[in-house]
Amino acid sequence: MRIGVFDSGIGGLTVLRTLADALPGHDLVYLGDTARVPYGTRSPQTVIRYSLRVASYLYEQDVGAIVIACNTATTWAMDALQRAGQAVGVPVFGVVTPGVSAALKVHKTGAIAILGTEGTIAGGAYQRGLAAAHAGVTVIPVACPLLVPLAEEGWVTGDVPRGVAEHYLGGLRGQVDTAILGCTHYPLLSSVIAEALPDVTLVDSAQETANVVLKELGPGDDTNRSIRFLVTDHVERFKRVGATFFGTEPTHVTWVDLPEPSGEFAAPSRTDTA
């Protein structure tokens, strides 16, 4: 089977890497919407619109399943993407439910922090997922906007990343025993996050997401599977920055044109004409 994996940009490569290991016999097509990255500060309506556009392109690539390797897109667009997927018979997997499961497995005291983008925290999908488990956990959500640009710069060690992590997370020390890395960029910063949160277990949803997809789709049987990359903006920058996230420099990278459809969309928020 061909599996489509998508993210706003390059963060999802941390998930792709895990999927590639866990599902060695499936073709993988990764689409990074680098012309519109980041999704983390955009309105729900805009994230849904961009996500549906990306998914419709992946359907044209004959994917048999889609993995949303982006927490913000999963948070806001999972429902819309699943409805669209059902219409064409393509299952859609996100990273939030697996992240919730992983956290519920490892926490000890029931105090769990969620670290994410503005959108992921405001959207509340992790908070709802943890509440729905009726596990009696206490959830502390923390938006950490600067972590994405730091990771994208590859600036992951030293005083500045340490200072940024301390700024967002210092107040959590002693308050939680588990923290969900609720953004696919954050695993790159796990060393400074761990320094700010000693004795806290950091949960990365990539492995659990791969487990879920493996359980549904099996490991595949293609002995000569391919991994391809599609990006909506520069190829060179994706390769250069992507190497840090994927472990090796991505090859077979192609630019694709994804003009937005015209037509009626919901306004992202009330117009202020006061």
Place this chain on the structure above:
Amino acid sequence: MRIGVFDSGIGGLTVLRTLADALPGHDLVYLGDTARVPYGTRSPQTVIRYSLRVASYLYEQDVGAIVIACNTATTWAMDALQRAGQAVGVPVFGVVTPGVSAALKVHKTGAIAILGTEGTIAGGAYQRGLAAAHAGVTVIPVACPLLVPLAEEGWVTGDVPRGVAEHYLGGLRGQVDTAILGCTHYPLLSSVIAEALPDVTLVDSAQETANVVLKELGPGDDTNRSIRFLVTDHVERFKRVGATFFGTEPTHVTWVDLPEPSGEFAAPSRTDTA
């Protein structure tokens, strides 16, 4: 006259503020392309495409002139926007040429730094502008990618912004006497930039841009002029974050739908199929 002012997001509000003071008798319409911000890390082709889309919308608003209040858009899209403007008889002003003029007026030793986004530095418009003046200046360009997200967060003082400024700019101390703030977000960070570069004159192109526009268009004679804001993504976030840049919270903010035109565009970079 109605003047259209555009930026990728909210940084251009620092320019709008100066224009509003310098040209009290013209209507001003500001368009922030917040659904596609930032432009600073995108390919030239993508920046040109987005900029042309924004400009064509402003023409529909009957603007008599356009000010590109964004260094990256000026760097990559000035030529394309001026050609499009000529076709409809609308003059287009950018921020780079005024920034160059301002720096040439104040420098003492001929050693000038340019601080900007990845795109602004790579595009080389400031470097070419300074070279074209044949003033015998030495130019040191420095890309400072983290400054935009810091300014957008309103995180402009303290150890982290100071550390980021020091990281990018520490090496410039003793090397230059003048530094161009080549991004409309940077005036917000001028205190930490000045700390990293003591005895260096910081040049903000907003005032010189306003001078150029004033000279061409005059102060206007509308005694009841309006200032309106158009954004392509959430209105509330623009008002909240924009207040820091504009001095007061923007009012009369309206969401506009700017779907991209379909059709043929140049690919942003060579496809890698190796």
